[in-house]
Amino acid sequence: MIRMLHLHRWKILAVATLANLVLLANLAAGDPKGLEEIAWLDIAGEGGAALLAFLWLGLILNSRPSGRVTNYLVAGLTGIFIAYWQDVLDEVIRLPEAVVWDHWVESGAMPLGMVLLTLGIYHWQREQLAINEQLRRRERIFREHRSFDRLTNLTSAPYLRRQLAMELGEAGRAVTLMMLDVNRFDHVRRQLGSRDADRLLQELAELLLLNLRQDDLLCRYAGDRFAVVLPGTGEREATLLAGELIAAVDHFAFKTRQGETRLQRLDVGLATARGDEPDALIERANQDLEARREQPAPA
Amino acid sequence: MIEAGYELDDKFIGAHHQPVTLMDLVCDQGAEVDRLLRHTGLFYHEVAAGRALASPRQYLQLIHNARRLYPEPELSFLHGQRLFPGHYGAVSALLGNAPDLGLALAVFESAQSLISPLLTTRVARAGDYCCVQWLDACGAGDEYRFLVETMMAGLASVTRWLSGERLPWIFQFSYPRPAYPEQYRVHLGSDLHFDAHMDAMLLPAGYLDRPWPRASATARALALRDCENDLARLGFRTSFIQALYDYLRQRVREPVSLEQAASALGASPATLKRRLRRQGTHFQQLLDRARKHEALHLLQLHGYSNDQVARHLSFNDPTNFRRSFKRWTGLTPSACRRLLARTLDRPDPSARSDEGAC
Known part of the structure; x- marks a missing residue:
């Protein structure tokens, strides 16, 4: 899937130009070797390495926005690619003994590229730590990029089950699972239309994140139902937190595309782990939510 | 018709x-x-x-x-x-x-x-x-x-x-x-x-x-x-397959043959077979489906006993019925009844008679 390549048009052009210049310089200075002189194994080895370096370059460019870290990574990989490229050309073009620049291209570009790549990876790691900090409350302990929900960018139910399995495995630690959903969301969706209803869920996700603690985890369970894992939290503390979330959503004035204000209420269910399996805990929290939903709201 | x-x-x-x-x-x-x-x-x-x-x-x-x-x-x-x-x-x-x-x-x-x-x-x-x-x-x-x-x-x-x-x-x-x-x-x-x-x-x-x-x-x-x-x-309310299924379900007490169904359609048996094949099914499959659903309804919703269902579907003997039912569902009629009774939160009728025997 091509997503980010268009951001890096100039970088791609620069790499292509550089590779062409090296090729032209080789052709201008030397002569092609005869077929019997060519060591095919060397071509396969060095050509394969050049090809892989080029592929890494493409993957990096396609996954990253522009910026300092990207520039380091691209410069480093370009150096490595050019060094291998010269290596391959050496196998098919004979340069006169008097020419020395090809050794410079080969032996100079490689270490320079390595240094730049190292610098890039170092800054990449710093950047990743900053992103991890931003992702807190959206993921805990392990990362699985396939489990992000498309609409809210929260993790989804399979991630919740795996996460709970890990939390519940730690003996002696209280864990409470909270389930939340929008009261009568089915009606809300029919009245607002799908696009506004989807946006409502996205904004609710942000609002809930703002009201959670650093170690809590928010997942989108399914539809309009969210799950919050509250590690190290007993029932009383969880009830207080639930009250805070309900109050926050009560005061959230969502604006439709027409600019009208739409208020909603949250239904909440809680279940504190008592040695259950993840599925059983999720089931208890769901049942608690459904039981409380049936009761009329306090006046 | x-x-x-x-x-x-x-x-x-x-x-x-x-x-x-x-x-x-x-x-x-x-x-x-x-x-x-x-x-x-x-x-x-x-x-x-x-x-x-x-x-x-x-x-x-x-x-x-x-x-x-x-x-x-x-x-x-x-x-x-x-x-x-x-x-x-x-x-x-x-x-x-x-x-x-x-x-x-x-x-x-x-x-x-x-x-x-x-x-x-x-x-x-x-x-x-x-x-x-x-x-x-x-x-x-x-x-x-x-x-x-x-x-x-x-x-x-x-x-x-x-x-x-x-x-x-x-x-x-x-x-x-x-x-x-x-x-x-x-x-x-x-x-x-x-x-x-x-x-x-x-x-x-x-x-x-x-x-x-x-x-x-x-x-x-x-x-x-x-x-x-x-x-x-x-010119139609429902699909051809559903119409044929309805016909079979209405006549579930009198086993219908392919030839009878074809003549009710005003078509030859070969034509009927071809039409069914075009939609990925065949006559026996539809007949089995109609009888299976009838049996499930009688067991789950009407509270029939196995023998009553067998008689309703014109099976000559209970063993035959059990064998057919197992082919349709993979379960015996009694096991299936227990399963379906749980769906409706009903006490299992056969379990009740066991208690009476104790």
Whole structure:
């Protein structure tokens, strides 16, 4: 899937130009070797390495926005690619003994590229730590990029089950699972239309994140139902937190595309782990939510 | 006589009706409309102009493409929730103005080709329960489960909207628990039963004639007239397979042969065989399905004993019945009855007689 390549048009052009210049310089200075002189194994080895370096370059460019870290990574990989490229050309073009620049291209570009790549990876790691900090409350302990929900960018139910399995495995630690959903969301969706209803869920996700603690985890369970894992939290503390979330959503004035204000209420269910399996805990929290939903709201 | 019915390649579904609901949903998520319509034989400008008619096969291909472009398990449920009452002319007005659940279900049953062209609905009232069963209309193949999810979510959502309350449906599925039970839990409800041999929704029969708040009697009368005109123009209410199934189900007490069914259709046995093969089924399969569903209904809803069911289905001896039942469901009648009694939260009748013996 091509997503980010268009951001890096100039970088791609620069790499292509550089590779062409090296090729032209080789052709201008030397002569092609005869077929019997060519060591095919060397071509396969060095050509394969050049090809892989080029592929890494493409993957990096396609996954990253522009910026300092990207520039380091691209410069480093370009150096490595050019060094291998010269290596391959050496196998098919004979340069006169008097020419020395090809050794410079080969032996100079490689270490320079390595240094730049190292610098890039170092800054990449710093950047990743900053992103991890931003992702807190959206993921805990392990990362699985396939489990992000498309609409809210929260993790989804399979991630919740795996996460709970890990939390519940730690003996002696209280864990409470909270389930939340929008009261009568089915009606809300029919009245607002799908696009506004989807946006409502996205904004609710942000609002809930703002009201959670650093170690809590928010997942989108399914539809309009969210799950919050509250590690190290007993029932009383969880009830207080639930009250805070309900109050926050009560005061959230969502604006439709027409600019009208739409208020909603949250239904909440809680279940504190008592040695259950993840599925059983999720089931208890769901049942608690459904039981409380049936009761009329306090006046 | 067997009623006229449509087949997989008959073009009668307004492509700007239900198919467009799915197209909008998937395109809202960023899919390209050209890729969505690939291999369907539909063209966007014709669909948008409201001129294109799609066959069930084309609608199924669209669903296949939609699932590839938006491979999230919530797709079927979201699609279902957006379907009804919809803007499909008279039939939507008829459903939207239904004065109670019984008459809303009657729309699904009697105007099925207009409101649910890919799955048919059969409603049975038995004892204190009403059972809404969903059946494959014309050979859905791999998309069958998607359709069941869609239609169940659709019916649950529209009845909640029109009645103004959450109806306590019990959901029963012919297939095992899927890998994404949370979607069923949130979009359908908590009372879910998998591996239960039928795709059906059950509800206490008392809900059937509770008055609903939104209906207008005049609008409904007009819609009913227009809807009958639409159906007369189409020439069918249901699919060919469903019509044949209904015929077999009505005559479930007297085993019907392929030749008899063919002559009821006014066709030769060879023609009937060919028509069934075109839709991925055959006569024995339909006959077995009709008898299996009858047996399940009698066991679960009417509380028949195994022997009563065997007699009802004209089996000469109980062993024969047990063997056939096992072929249909993989279970003995008693094991199946226990399973289905659990669905309705009923004490198992055979267990009660055991207690009496103690």
